[in-house]
Amino acid sequence: MKSTLQQLSQKLETEEAVDFVKSEFEKQLKARLSLVRICAPTVVLHGTGINDDLNGIERPVGFPVKAMQEQRAEVVQSLAKWKRLRLKEYELEPGTGIVTDMKALRPDEDLGPLHSISVDQWDWEKVMLPEDRHLDFLKEQVSKIYDSILATQAAVATKYQLITPELPEEITFIHAEDLQKKYPHLTAKQREDVVAKEFGAVFLIGIGGLLGSGEPHDGRAPDYDDWSTPTSATTKGLNGDILVWNSVLERAFELSSMGIRVDKGTLELQLKERKADDRKKLYYHSQLLEEKLPQTIGGGIGQSRLCMFLLQKQHIGEVQVSIWPEEMKTGLSERGIHLL
Template sequence: MEGRKLLNTEVAISFVKDTFVQQLKKSLNLIPISSPLVVLDGTGLNDDLNGIERPVSFPIKSLNEKRAVVVHSLAKWKRVRLKELEMLPGEGIVTDMKALRPDEDYTPIHSIYVDQWDWEKVIDKNQRTLALLKETVLKIYDSLRYTEKEVENKYPQIQAILPETITFISSEELLQKYPNLNAKERENAITKEYGAVFLYGIGGALSNGVAHDGRAADYDD
């Protein structure tokens, strides 16, 4: 009986993933592609996250013992792949990314194993605006809400809880709203208040001299 429960859970997980990616593809004009689990060390393709996380690495016999590293994320690889595939502005890619992050802290939403949808698309320089960012976030959020509704229809015991809209706020505005809380406490407080929040501007120093969160220094190169 326990095995059947586990099987039903796996079926439900597959349903959620399939439903969401199909909606995401339509909303953002994305083409599914395969992605690597490992890349060669020293190529610059692996995302070093905050710059202190250690990747899993091993030598490759057939490549004269060159070392390979298990990806942390595909942030840099995706941009190279877009160029290799000669994608045009407005076109993008999506992939089911697998990764290992051995230095990750365990939480209810994080572990050393990463399995997530990862996407990237080409835009013109003049499109790098906050307006386009928000427009894109709304499309992703609509895909999430669509998926949640489909899950509720298929599994009535699971109720949809996401609010109709997502709230946008900058990390500086968030600091001013909750000046006596640390970064994670501010995130928790704003999410409790609005239910769904998109926080932007997390990498630079705020008015208190501290960045909201860490990120790779060359992430936006």
């Protein structure tokens, strides 16, 4: 009985710590990026092009709606496109934006320490000027997000003195093309491990576009991030991932995916490259091609991921309630890892 009570006490302490991390980080993020919190949908209509296709292979959870003549709806996979439509509606000024809680279901995830079928993240988006479509502007926004993470790390270390801060004071920027050239014999994930361990925190630029090897570093849908715009003679891409070195798991750990969003030209280019021109007739895509949507930058920041990292947990199920195979829960419990 004592052991059970101790487990319950630890879980309650973790719940309080998770709430603290989420509240502190959101406060920091809103201030640095000039964001206003808004409400977000859990579902969107099928066939509008609003739902995020992620890598293009994940199956969204869908169902017919009785009160709408059986029209199909889908649980969101992220809010990348929905946010841009909302910014048009709110008519926000450049330099300001929105942030919301995104809760998604991704049944095709491979369950493990980093992944569950329940996804929660801060989805943020802000209006930008068309002339800010360049790498320096992207880096400026990344640095603001990283500063928000550093401030939250400091607050966590002050409140929970057993936790020692590990992140470096600055984030390092590197292009996926340069990383591939430096380590041509490593896989993409192995390259991430090497660079994250070397620098502690990196922003890996250029996710989705083809590298010199003929393969992308990782998948990205063609209709939200801009991964095809040349930024120099040798590199391209106006998006990327924030990666940190997780010393508990001893591997690279992705906290955020973000980027400058496609405009009319890059949408056409990326749809053509992915042989997805049929999407042009969808509502979202037609609005963008008719240049009726504002130019934006945005992304998602994993809530459970950030809590897991800053609280130095071994499994995402320690900071998030989801469903897990019984054999996985039993094996973790035997190792002293108790899922919420």
